[in-house]
Amino acid sequence: MFVSVALLVLIQSAAVVPVTVTSHSPGVEVRESSDAVLSCEFSTENDKNPRIEWKKIDKDVSFVYFNRYFTESFRGRAEIKGATLQLKSVTQSDAGTYRCEVSAPQDTITLGEINVTLTVLVPPHTPSCDVPSSALTGSLVQLRCRDHHSIPAAVYTWYKDNRALHIQQPNATYTIDEKTGVLTFQKVSRSDTGQYHCEAKNRVGPGKSCSGTRMQIDDLNVAAVVSGVLLLVLLMCLCVFGVFYGRRHGLFSRHRGR
Structure with missing residues (x-):
């Protein structure tokens, strides 16, 4: 029961x-x-x-x-x-x-x-790319690439003269952050001159690239810099001499009018 x-x-x-x-x-x-x-x-x-x-x-x-x-x-x-x-x-x-x-x-x-x-x-959109047109050897240079629309967030690949710049490259003079799209040269050299563009990719759709921009790297013209400094010093000396001469000969005296 x-x-x-x-x-x-x-x-x-x-x-x-x-x-x-x-x-x-x-x-x-x-x-x-x-x-x-x-x-x-x-x-x-x-x-x-x-x-x-x-x-x-x-x-x-x-x-x-x-x-x-x-x-x-x-x-x-x-x-x-x-x-x-x-x-x-x-x-x-x-x-x-x-x-x-x-x-x-x-x-x-x-x-x-x-x-x-x-x-x-959202598949990749054409990214915005910031590539300086020129720089001097030995200077710090950064190239930037960004797609603000893709979901999930895009990863970025940089190209020089249509050849991909590999992230893990032995003895490379640059570093690439594939998540932020920043390509950094700590000290650029003339060999870094070339045309650069960036590609944004995610798993949703085909990659999109910005148009290429040429970056020219030139040596610092030491002779031109020295000449400019000497010219500036000469002008300063002339100004000082003019003021001294004017005061010595009473050119700035209030009793002589304007």
């Missing part, structure tokens, strides 16, 4: 499944302008018609789907199938974390929820 009662209680408790919410894909990645499916599945204990809500979790929580209607920014480009949300032609503004909430007032546990993160992937 005791065994039968215990078995009956066990069967009844096994049949009680309060509202639960799950997702096949809690992390979704799609390319920009593609459709995104945010999976949400649920089961209830007693409630046959639970309330489905979707919210976007940013700095503030905003409704996506509420009271069986989509909010204005999602109206006409979103659908609900069961509790699964489908967004059409997603943009960067759609990226973020979404919460699927299922309310079942007739269940023992009345609320279940699951978060789904949407990442909108």
